[in-house]
Amino acid sequence: MASETADDRWWYERYITYGFVAPLMARANAGENIELADMFDYPTEHGSDELLAMYDDAKRAGSSTNGALFRVVRFRVALAGALQLVNVAAQAATPVMVRGVLVSIENETFEGLYWVLGIFFGLLLGNWCNQTHLQMMDVATIRLRAVAVRVMFRRMLLMRSHEHRRTAADLVSVIASDTERFKDLAPLFHLLWASPLLVAAATYIVWRFLSWPALIGVAVMGLLFPTTVGLAAAMRRVRETAAPFTTARVRLIAEMLQGIRVVKMYRWERPLTAIIGHHRAGELTQMAKELACASGNNVMAAVAPHIAAVAVFAVYIHYIGPLRASDTFATMSMLTVLKHPMIYFGNALLMFAQAVVAAKRIREVIELGDDRGDGSVRTGVRGSAEVLEAKARRGGDERKLFHEAVLQWSSCEGPASTAEREPIAGTEPTEPALCDYAPFSVGPVTLGARPGAAVCVLGPVGSGKSMLLRAVIGEVAASQGTIGARCDWGTIGYASQEPHLFSGSVRENIILGLPYDRDRFVAACAACQLWEDLASFPAGVRTVVGERGVTLSGGQKARVALARVAYAQSPLVVLDDPFSALDARTGRLVLEALLDPEHGLLRDSVVLYSTHAPQHQWCAGTVVALDLAGRVTVTTNDRLNMPLVLSSPNAPAA
Known part of the structure; x- marks a missing residue:
């Protein structure tokens, strides 16, 4: 299916x-x-690729960020609004038709039959329009959230880390929480105009039924508005108060599960359970308050129409005269119709205000950084990455990676503390300890490479090797000089010192979303000396590695990360000291299998790799040497005549 x-x-x-x-x-x-x-597959028109293309078209046409996002959902929102208008008309017409039925009974005519049919089909049409309107708004919310998250992720991936100006927690909050505000607003959005319209129509109709006393009932129902707004605001404050308790409880449970061995060894179950129970008790207290507010809202909704009816009828009888059954039941029906918009209009206003704030935060994330020439990759034109990769793989002119570039961590540009100067124990006011230290920098460096070349970044621990490599992928800024545009390469393969694995099978971690090619997969595993390990796993390549690769050793995780890079075969490959977790023999074999100039799997790519071991530089045509002062020396390596030695056991079925 x-x-x-x-x-x-x-x-x-x-x-x-x-x-x-x-x-x-x-x-x-x-x-x-x-x-x-x-399950059903999702329609192509709701896929993030199609939605992203619509967003990019709107941006190229000159729309604002919010305007481009709204373009993705405007048709469905407008159609849902039309359906809601029909629903409002059906709700307003129902009491009129009820009055027609009662008048027909009083006059003993057959017109009541037509009024009954009108009530039936009117309610049927109104309910169908309302349900379809809710369904369309749900679909619109899914589309809006999908394109917003896709655009934000694209922006984050294309930006350098020093351009973020936000913490990771802030970005996660925007992506996970702020986009949910659209979902909360969706079923109530059209009530922002439908509720006042229905109230106006109901006021006019009831006034035609009972003359001016009808305004008393509408006024009583109007008192629901500030009450529901106040209760909704109180519920929001209660949820905000409960959030820290929930966060602390979830964090403590996660930490306890991660360190469950230590917890059991030291018998910390009871104190940790007591702390978790304390947080849960605070959470339940706030939940009880929220339920009390919700109950008050429901009580008001149930009682208000009857109070309004009593007030209207009392004033009418006192000042005008006896009531007719048709007017009585029609008025009661209309006041009941007003209950829904009066109750939910306040919630709709609150949700709309929260959605406006969320949209502002989302726009700020999308507009972070600059729009300088990242070409078609930044504009989202599909197929551009393949074109760039093809160009990057062609031999010929050397590509500049750095030109007179001086690199430094953006986090080192200021003091680590923002504390004010305050005297301590009668001494002079103190300053943050790190404010007197200049930021560490590397350079100047000028470096180029052509496809098929390997560049070794060599230096002791703390010399800035990782800084140099991360500058290539756009994570470190150049205070002077220039860094080559990373988008010129199409895609970049990257393996860090701490491999990042997700909770999937070994094969899923290696192919990482790319189409599965068995020959490439076997070659990548053989080059990274993985087959012997895979043969010992219970399910072979389908063995689940656990969260962050918890079931694997450090060397196995490093080799899986290297196999991922070897399988992708990107035109530019950056390896940040990946051999440090391997023993000398395995590191030698993997290095030869990947970087040998004639037979290595990455022989057609530009490879930059760092190491503090001089024996790993033999396969590089260029060696970039760094010292602890950040000085850079670029030399040509003549040691490219080492023999290829491979050890590839029989590969199990992939």
Whole structure:
């Protein structure tokens, strides 16, 4: 079923009966497991690639960031608004038709039959329009959130770290929390205009029923508005108060699970359980307050129409005269209709205000950094990466990586503390200890490379090797000189000192979303000396490595990361001391298999790798030597005549 989308089913199944989910519901009711293959695939028009293309087209047309985001959902939002308008008309017309039925009964005519049919079809149409409007707003929210998250991730990946001006926690909060505000607003968005419209229509209709006393009932119902706004604000404050308790509890549980061996060894279960219980108690206290506010809101919703009706009828009887049954029931019906917009209009205003703030924060993230020439990669034109890779792999002119560049960490540009000068124990006011130290810098350096070349960055620990390599991938700024544009290479393969693995199988960690090619996979595993390890794993290449590769040793994680780079075969490869976690023999074999000028898997790529071991420089055509003062010396390496030695055990099935 995964190749079929819900849009491929008949329209009545999608918009009336929702029959397309019946098979899934039947399987779930029977207790069967539902797998991904049983689910419908998402329609192509809702895919992030299509949405990103629409966003980029709008930006090229001169739209603002918010305007380009809204373009992705404007049709569905407008259509949902039209459906909500029909729903408002049906709700306003229902009390009128109820009055017609009662008048027909009083006059003993057959017109009541037509009014009854009108009530039936009016309610049916109104409910269908309301439900379809909610469905369309949900789809619009999914599209809006998808394109916003995609654009923010693209911006983060294309920016240098010193341009972020935000912590990782801030960015995670924007991506995870602020985009959820759109989901909260979606079902209430059209109430911002539909509620006042329905109140105005209801006021006019009830005034036609009962003359001026009808305004008393509308005024009583209007008192619901400030009450619901106050209760909604109180619930929001309660949730904000409960958030620190929830965060502390979840963090403590996660830390306890990660260090469960230490917890069991020292028998810390009871004190940790007591701390978790304390946080949970505070959380439950706030939840009780929130439920009390919600209960108050529900009580107001149930009681207000009756109080309003009593007030209207009392004033009418006192000043005008006896009531007719038709006017009484029609007025009661109309006041009940007003209950929904009066209650939820305040919530809609609060959600709208929160969504505006969230949209501002999202726009700030999207507009971080500059828009300088990253070419088509930054504008999102599909296929550009493949074109750039093809150009990067062609031999010929040397590409400049650095030109008279002086590098320094942006985090070293100021003192580590922002504390004010204050006297301590009668001494002179103190300053942060690091403020007297100049930031560490590397350079100046001028370096170029052509496809098929290997560059070794050699130096002791603390000499700035990682800084130099991270400058190539755009994570370190140049205070002087220039750094080559990273987008010129299309894609960059990168392996850091601390390999990043996710909780998937070994094969998934190596191919990392690329199409699976068995020959390339076998060659990458053989080059990184992985087959002997894979043969000992219970499920071979399908063995799950756990979160962050927790089930693997340090050397195995490093070789999986190197196999990932070897499998990708990017035109530019950056290896930040990947051989430090390997023993001398294994490091030698992996180095030869990857970087040998004639037979290595990365022989067609530009490879920059760092090391503090001089024996690893033999396969590099250029050696960049660094010292502890940040001085750089670039020399040509003539030691390119070492023999290739490979050890490739029989590969198990991949």
